[in-house]
Amino acid sequence: MNLDDRKWKIVQRHLGYSDDDIAQSFNSVYSRPGKLIQSGLFATLLIWAAIFWLLFSFIAPKVEASEPEQLTVALTGKYPPFSFYDQDGELTGFDVDVSRGVAQELGLDIKIIATEWDGILAGLLSGKFDAIIGSMAITAEREKQVDFSRPYYVSGAQLFVNAENDTEIGSINDLAGRRVGAVLGETFEHYLTEKHPKIETVTYKSTVDIYQDMLNGRLDGFVTDRLVGGYQIQSAKMPFRPAGPLLYREQMGIPMAPGHPILLARINQALEALESSGFMADLHRKWFGPVAADNAAVRSGEMSNRTIALMLLEGFGVTIGIACLSLLCGFLLAVPAGVVLHGKPSPLLLIVRTTVDFVRGTPVLIQLFFVYFGAPQIGLTISPVTSAIITLSINGAAYMAEVVRSGLMAVPPGQKLAARALGLSHFKVFRFVVWPQAFRIAIPALVNSSVALLKDTALVSVISVAEVVRQAQSIISVTYNPMKFYFIVALMFFVFTYPLMKFAGRWEKALKKRGYADD
Amino acid sequence: MIKVTGLEFTYPDGTTALADISIDLSFDDDEHITAIVGPSGSGKTTLLQCLARFLTPGQGSIEIDGIPAISMSEAQFRSKVGVVFQNLNLFPHLNVLDNLTLAPVEVAGMDKGDAEREAMEMLERVGVSNLVRSYPSQLSGGQAQRVAIARALVLKPDFLLLDEPTSALDINTTNALAELLEDLHSSTNFIIVTHDIPFVRKVAKRAVLIQGGRVVSHDLVEKVMHLFLQQNENR
């Protein structure tokens, strides 16, 4: 009894077989090949499971987490309370907190670069950083250059008045003929002089001067950014209150250089998550105090059709790419596997048979997780896309191996004899006579496997591969229109699968006409 | 010359199909066709499969022109002995021409153009040169039979084994086949396994009668036929 036999015996004894059973199973394994599969299957499965378990338990502790990528964002560091340096010289502020929150949500390390407002867009476009999280308002002008995320906060021009004295002032209209302050050159000044000529607009060099004159009663009110004002009230304990609604609104977004729809979509998802988790509301409370409440929730629902189309197409490109590569690898694996399955009983057949059965008998989703989360544990760092391709290749190979096997079975044995009688070598018999026929017979089933594999790519969205389903999810997280976009995705798949299915049907008919597999 | 000595073959299930076969099939200038006849189950196909080296006999030996078949290389053996199967086994995915050129090109290493020229010549000889581009599924039984014979003959074997060549043919095509074999026999010796007696009468001078895996008679066709018919009647 060789080593293998002994291992078998041990396993079988563990399974509760008596020695007699074992002896019998051995006889059947080695003398009557037909029973090889049945008796060996369960035991092999067990051995495989044991091997995997051992592999993982030995290797897992030694593995370190792979280093995450980094998200680089820019802001000015000169715009309190959004970004500024605190007493300890640490960069801090609302935008800094948002940056950290987004990065955490994306699972990336964050790098924040403080740069001048002047060159900040140029820096973004030249790729010095991935995004600007620096309170940039979304304007039509800027949108020509960059792609904006959904707004992450809304602000705008706000009138502030003295909280104790001017209780009768409800809105800017109550201030006709009175003195209202604004910083010289800011949009608020232009707004006041243009839209409210009856108000006496008093300009100052900085907000600090405005607060001074507010406190000593020289001003009846001032207009500044709603959140900046709120922060002053909160941090400097100024006795001001916002009066009336926003004079005009500004939506702040995160601009990115064009051509990164995937990162953009992920950032949008991250922002949405931060909002729904209450993270944003907390930040508003932390930085803007009294004006926080009605600014916390930012909803948009806007995404340009161009961006949507681009995202879906790019996603479908990834889908098709993954499907094609997996099909190719799977097929290349399936041919030898199918040949082994069709061949004479051997240990190799047993291994292939068990593997194929195991893969076919377990959910693709689990296989995907197994590869994706398992690979790092054995020291392999593979990207989600690679994991997806590996999983789908193996899964496709298992199904296609069966197809190849039945294709080979459908070739009449006389064909092989006839080819041998003509003097063809074993390889050439396969290459020129058996395989071409088996392949033609297998084509309809292979096409069906391909269709199944193409559909299975939808599953890899769960390991954050930016294929079309994932892209659709990103779009839906912004637009809140699941029906529409899932239907579009379904159609995209159908456009590919329908001709394939038709083709398979046609081929099958043609095969019958050509007289295959029925002589 | 094919010399069979003490051939015995038992199938894995224990059926002894050939008990003890010894025959000398010597061909000479005016004798190129030998028939092997016998009732159903007598072992004809098994014998042919042994002669074609598809089955390995348990005992006994086969010599081809004085050389033991088992000692020959596959290439050497296949170049000497061709087979036409009962169900022909034409390659359905290849057209007639490609059925004929596959082996010359892939085995003999012949140039594709040369192989096609020779194949055309052979198809003309067997009378189906109009079908070169047809696929096997488009051929009639008789046409397919001729293509199968042509496919074996392009390799110029010294011996060609045919298993029940007339089983799928009607009387006219059977007659045509008989004529064809007579035309072709100058360069190749035929060994025909069959129980089609009229056909044997037409094409062969000598026949081997086997029964129960043994040679009962090896003689002139008329004598063997007589014996065969007599024994069939006795049953």
Ligand SMILES: Nc1ncnc2c1ncn2[C@@H]1O[C@H](COP(=O)(O)OP(=O)(O)OP(=O)(O)O)[C@@H](O)[C@H]1O
């Ligand atoms: N693959 C096989 N396995 C087991 N026994 C077989 C097999 N092929 C043939 N036999 C048996 O061997 C004997 C000889 O069969 P064989 O096919 O050689 O006869 P035959 O003379 O060709 O008959 P027929 O005229 O019907 O074709 C028969 O008893 C048959 O049942």
Ligand SMILES: [Mg+2]
């Ligand atoms: Mg027979």
